[in-house]
Amino acid sequence: MATFTGGMLFYAPLVLAASAGLAVFAVISIFELFSKRFRLTALAAFAGICLLSVAGHEIRQAYVNSLAEVREQEVNLFQYAPFEVNTKAASLDQKAAYHIQEQMPRLDGATALYPLYSAFAQAVYPPDTYNPSIYEVGNDLVLCTTTSEAYKRLIKGDADIIFAAAPSLAQTKQAKLAGRELKLTPIGREAFVFFVNKRNPVNGLTTEQVKDIYSGTLTNWKQVGGKKASIRAFQRDENSGSQTMLEKIMKDRTLMSPPKENVADVMSGIISLTASYRNYNNALGFSFLFYASEMNASDEIKLLEIEGVPPAKESIRSGAYPFAAEFYAVTAGSTNPNIEPFLEWILSPEGQELVEKTGYTPVN
Numbered sequence: 001m002a003t004f005t006g007g008m009l010f011y012a013p014l015v016l017a018a019s020a021g022l023a024v025f026a027v028i029s030i031f032e033l034f035s036k037r038f039r040l041t042a043l044a045a046f047a048g049i050c051l052l053s054v055a056g057h058e059i060r061q062a063y064v065n066s067l068a069e070v071r072e073q074e075v076n077l078f079q080y081a082p083f084e085v086n087t088k089a090a091s092l093d094q095k096a097a098y099h100i101q102e103q104m105p106r107l108d109g110a111t112a113l114y115p116l117y118s119a120f121a122q123a124v125y126p127p128d129t130y131n132p133s134i135y136e137v138g139n140d141l142v143l144c145t146t147t148s149e150a151y152k153r154l155i156k157g158d159a160d161i162i163f164a165a166a167p168s169l170a171q172t173k174q175a176k177l178a179g180r181e182l183k184l185t186p187i188g189r190e191a192f193v194f195f196v197n198k199r200n201p202v203n204g205l206t207t208e209q210v211k212d213i214y215s216g217t218l219t220n221w222k223q224v225g226g227k228k229a230s231i232r233a234f235q236r237d238e239n240s241g242s243q244t245m246l247e248k249i250m251k252d253r254t255l256m257s258p259p260k261e262n263v264a265d266v267m268s269g270i271i272s273l274t275a276s277y278r279n280y281n282n283a284l285g286f287s288f289l290f291y292a293s294e295m296n297a298s299d300e301i302k303l304l305e306i307e308g309v310p311p312a313k314e315s316i317r318s319g320a321y322p323f324a325a326e327f328y329a330v331t332a333g334s335t336n337p338n339i340e341p342f343l344e345w346i347l348s349p350e351g352q353e354l355v356e357k358t359g360y361t362p363v364n
Contacts, residue, residue, distance in 0.1 A: 109163035165241035204305030
């Protein structure tokens with residue numbers, strides 16, 4: 001849809017221009033204002049310009065479409081679904097000491113954390129079909145609707161526990177307006193990472209440089225040791241876990257407007273949307289370590305060091321990596337009696353073993 005509507009921004013004006021040009025040519029021909037040879041030469045030149053414009057647009061679009069993307073919806077979550085044959089969800093070497101046979105809490109959460117809470121469900125829930133999509137056949141006990149939607153469902157009462165980064169200010173306000181109190185239980189730690197095209201010579205940034213880039217005061221890679229090229233600093237959707245993390249890093253600095261992609265919508269006209277991360281040579285993106293390096297890995301991007309420290313389990317565990325953060329099991333007052341025992345098990349050696357095996361850093 002984005003490719004189609006994005007193309008309309010080019011082809012709609014082109015069709016109007018071509019129509020106007022043909023109309024002018026018709027009037028000139030009817031009144032024979034110039035010689036026939038001149039008219040045909042002008043028509044051929046106009047057609048040539050239109051064809052060159054189309055060729056240039058299509059070549060550029062082919063280049064853009066060839067660039068690697070880091071997008072949540074590109075990940076096949078079914079490969080991590082619990083109890084499926086050859087699932088990638090981590091498992092314990094022994095049978096879990098805790099099990100839930102009925103009144104299983106309804107789970108939801110961030111895409112990057114789905115492999116983890118899928119592993120939790122696989123360890124303690126009864127075998128069944130637990131599809132991550134709300135639109136697929138199966139029960140709705142272990143869904144993955146992304147961070148922003150999961151918080152909405154938790155606040156509404158459609159989920160009992162969600163697994164996500166800390167809520168944004170807007171999500172906290174939504175909970176209060178709904179009369180819900182969000183309880184955050186830290187269950188693991190993860191690195192918030194920044195990445196660039198692998199051909200970018202820049203290997204790291206300082207915390208202050210990150211703030212300068214995303215506040216719009218540092219705009220060229222040459223200013224941080226790279227080539228002379230404008231920094232295309234991408235952002236995520238509002239209320240997503242990674243965007244909320246960026247906002248916390250910025251603290252009292254004003255976050256600049258993100259790159260835009262014009263998208264023509266036949267119902268509402270032309271609107272501007274935040275551009276999804278595409279791996280341009282001058283691009284800068286961010287995500288969480290496990291998602292960027294495992295779930296949606298690409299050998300075309302390079303993770304940056306921050307303050308000279310690479311993002312890795314060791315630097316997360318030691319606290320050396322500056323942008324390490326806890327992630328949470330979040331509840332909002334559900335009356336399900338199995339919630340507290342389930343959370344206690346997640347923080348037990350068995351639950352924390354699954355945190356480690358999945359690829360995250362345990363809190364215990």
